[in-house]
Amino acid sequence: MAKFEPVLLANIDVPNSFTCAVYESRGGYQALRKAVGPMQPADVTEVVKTSGLRGRGGAGFPTGLKWTFLPKGHPGPIYMCINADESEPGTFNNRILMELDPHQVIEGVILSCYATRATTAYIYLRYEYPLCYERLQLAIDECYAAGYLGKNILGTDFALDIYLHRGAAAYICGEETGLIESLEGKRAWPRIKPPFPAVEGVFHKPTVVNNIETACCVTHIIDRGADWFKSIGVPADPNNPRDAGSYGPKLYCLSGHVNKPGCYEAPLGITLRQLIDEYGGGVWKGRRAKAAIPGGISMGLFTEAEFDTPLDFAGPGRVGCLGLGTAAVVVLDETVSIVDFLHNSCRFFAHESCGQCTPCREGTAWSLRMLNRIKAGKGRLKDLDLLLEIGDSIGIIPGTTICGLADGAAWPIKNAIRKFRSEFEEYIRSTNPAGYAVVDAVPALPVLAHH
Amino acid sequence: MATAERILTDEMVAAIKAYFPRYPTRQAVTLPALHIVNDRLRYVPLQAVVEIAELLELHPAEVQDTLSFYGFFKQDSPHGNTRAWVCRSIACALRGGEETLEYLCEKARVEPGQTTADGRLTLEFAECLGACDFAPCMLAGKTLHKDLTREKCDDFLRSLE
Numbered sequence: 001m002a003k004f005e006p007v008l009l010a011n012i013d014v015p016n017s018f019t020c021a022v023y024e025s026r027g028g029y030q031a032l033r034k035a036v037g038p039m040q041p042a043d044v045t046e047v048v049k050t051s052g053l054r055g056r057g058g059a060g061f062p063t064g065l066k067w068t069f070l071p072k073g074h075p076g077p078i079y080m081c082i083n084a085d086e087s088e089p090g091t092f093n094n095r096i097l098m099e100l101d102p103h104q105v106i107e108g109v110i111l112s113c114y115a116t117r118a119t120t121a122y123i124y125l126r127y128e129y130p131l132c133y134e135r136l137q138l139a140i141d142e143c144y145a146a147g148y149l150g151k152n153i154l155g156t157d158f159a160l161d162i163y164l165h166r167g168a169a170a171y172i173c174g175e176e177t178g179l180i181e182s183l184e185g186k187r188a189w190p191r192i193k194p195p196f197p198a199v200e201g202v203f204h205k206p207t208v209v210n211n212i213e214t215a216c217c218v219t220h221i222i223d224r225g226a227d228w229f230k231s232i233g234v235p236a237d238p239n240n241p242r243d244a245g246s247y248g249p250k251l252y253c254l255s256g257h258v259n260k261p262g263c264y265e266a267p268l269g270i271t272l273r274q275l276i277d278e279y280g281g282g283v284w285k286g287r288r289a290k291a292a293i294p295g296g297i298s299m300g301l302f303t304e305a306e307f308d309t310p311l312d313f314a315g316p317g318r319v320g321c322l323g324l325g326t327a328a329v330v331v332l333d334e335t336v337s338i339v340d341f342l343h344n345s346c347r348f349f350a351h352e353s354c355g356q357c358t359p360c361r362e363g364t365a366w367s368l369r370m371l372n373r374i375k376a377g378k379g380r381l382k383d384l385d386l387l388l389e390i391g392d393s394i395g396i397i398p399g400t401t402i403c404g405l406a407d408g409a410a411w412p413i414k415n416a417i418r419k420f421r422s423e424f425e426e427y428i429r430s431t432n433p434a435g436y437a438v439v440d441a442v443p444a445l446p447v448l449a450h451h
Numbered sequence: 452m453a454t455a456e457r458i459l460t461d462e463m464v465a466a467i468k469a470y471f472p473r474y475p476t477r478q479a480v481t482l483p484a485l486h487i488v489n490d491r492l493r494y495v496p497l498q499a500v501v502e503i504a505e506l507l508e509l510h511p512a513e514v515q516d517t518l519s520f521y522g523f524f525k526q527d528s529p530h531g532n533t534r535a536w537v538c539r540s541i542a543c544a545l546r547g548g549e550e551t552l553e554y555l556c557e558k559a560r561v562e563p564g565q566t567t568a569d570g571r572l573t574l575e576f577a578e579c580l581g582a583c584d585f586a587p588c589m590l591a592g593k594t595l596h597k598d599l600t601r602e603k604c605d606d607f608l609r610s611l612e
Contacts (some may be wrong), residue, residue, distance in 0.1 A: 010559070071461075077475075086581050087578070088577070089540040089541045089579040089583075090540075090541060090579070090583055091579070091581065091583075092581045093585060094581075095581050095582070127486075127523070128536070128577070128580050128581060128590055128594075129581065130593040131593070161473075163473045163480060165482070166482065166483070166486055167482070167484070168482060168486070168521035168524070169522070169523045169577070170521050170522075170523075182482065183481050184476065184478060185476070185478035185480065185482060185507075186478070186481075186516075186517055187516060187517055187520035203475050203479075234532070253583060253584070255583035255584055255586060256541070256545045256583075256586075257545055258545075261542075261585075261586070262584050263584065288575075293541065297540075297541055314488060314572060328583070330541055330542050330545070330583070332545065337544065340544075341541070344539075344540070344541050345541065347539075348540055348578055351578060356519075366559055378499070384556075435571075443538045
């Protein structure tokens with residue numbers, strides 16, 4: 001196999017990489033010229049479909065297939081929403097792309113709009129990324145001046161406007177229908193599906209929601225071809241007709257207890273151990289790792305013994321995690337208490353649950369109260385089963401909520417307790433020697449300030 | 452309702468109206484309008500909500516409903532000259548994020564969410580700021596403060612105006 005050549009991060013170390021001039025000097029907007037005019041929109045969709053590109057935002061849905069769900073011959077308008085509400089703990093790859101190579105993002109957005117016949121694109125950007133806002137706005141302005149946006153793009157009758165839309169610090173806006181509601185000016189409560197956004201999305205019109213990194217991949221697929229993309233990564237399992245494979249390069253975010261935290265580009269399917277050792281310079285302070293989050297905190301936990309699992313779309317699921325998620329790896333060294341980890345996770349989800357579905361609103365809040373109680377030295381062994389009961393009953397997988405936020409809250413609970421149960425038991429026994437075995441119902445707790 | 456003194460300046464109204472052509476509905480301008488007011492006043496009082504609703508042809512309750520969902524816009528009093536968000540999520544917490552927040556609170560003599568007596572600083576906790584490669588980190592205004600140490604926190608507090 002040829003040596004892996006990064007494409008998504010190829011420009012980020014070049015001075016002024018965020019300007020149109022530098023981007024063009026590095027081959028930028030050549031994919032656009034290849035597609036807009038010479039290719040029909042349906043041909044662009046076909047290439048993306050053939051490439052096997054799966055969405056990089058977390059769910060891994062095949063991008064080309066998503067585009068084909070748009071109604072045929074629709075009179076329009078069709079909207080493109082680009083999800084840049086990157087808020088999953090541990091994840092920052094979209095920030096790197098938008099800050100250091102915003103034109104790569106914009107080119108991908110234009111190509112995606114051309115393929116889907118969308119005439120307006122909204123980039124929903126989280127408020128906490130002020131530099132991304134500045135650089136993207138500059139890039140958009142440069143594109144209008146250069147004729148890559150506006151009317152008659154590259155002399156064709158293709159017209160497109162791109163607008164930035166800033167969020168207001170809410171994790172749920174990263175859920176695609178929460179994003180749509182927020183964009184419409186409402187509270188970001190995810191919608192019941194169907195109808196899916198492709199049929200009825202923002203402003204009641206057909207809508208595609210794609211991630212920033214997904215858009216960037218589209219640029220390179222058009223530039224280098226579907227075969228190039230398919231030559232990277234892990235092929236689909238021929239014995240599993242439902243496996244769509246894990247093709248292409250991926251941005252892995254590495255943080256926590258490693259020597260060199262950062263965003264690294266590697267072929268899909270690299271193992272977590274390779275990522276830590278070959279890219280991250282190993283675990284910090286010469287310590288051993290105890291566990292790691294494989295793809296954002298929602299995905300659960302790998303134990304150290306599971307570090308040889310490949311980080312492709314199918315790998316994390318084989319060791320009981322929710323999936324690849326955002327491919328954001330956070331390493332926990334041997335000194336970390338898993339009780340503290342789970343407390344942090346439960347606090348995050350209790351804070352970010354939007355409150356629409358009762359199982360999620362109450363489940364996340366109660367799991368935090370129980371963790372607070374355990375950390376206060378009042379834990380009982382029975383609490384672990386109660387926590388697992390919450391973990392097993394909230395989310396779209398057990399079928400009790402509208403969106404996947406609750407699944408993301410449940411997985412760290414389930415993985416932490418099932419994979420590190422003895423540590424929890426030991427913690428509870430040693431901090432509550434008098435009451436750890438009590439199994440009576442606990443009277444309702446006074447409301448604890450947990451936000 | 453009784454005519455209160457108007458809060459939105461002509462400049463703010465023009466900035467809000469400039470967003471109208473971007474969207475097929477006026478309601479979609481809610482978040483941009485809230486940001487425009489918040490950027491200038493550092494809070495969005497109820498009177499501003501009423502005036503935004505008027506511009507967007509909505510009921511004030513619809514704007515208030517959206518505003519209150521986010522927990523981002525203060526309504527009672529403006530936040531400090533600088534609003535700083537200290538990350539407490541997992542990647543920062545593993546590298547001392549919570550201790551950093553505690554240290555800053557102690558030094559500035561505030562609890563998270565409060566403003567210092569001199570009005571220079573509002574200190575808040577944040578969930579993941581998306582800068583885990585620089586943990587522990589803080590976003591103060593538009594500036595990301597990376598790899599925070601006690602010394603950097605001291606420098607930051609001294610630099611406040």
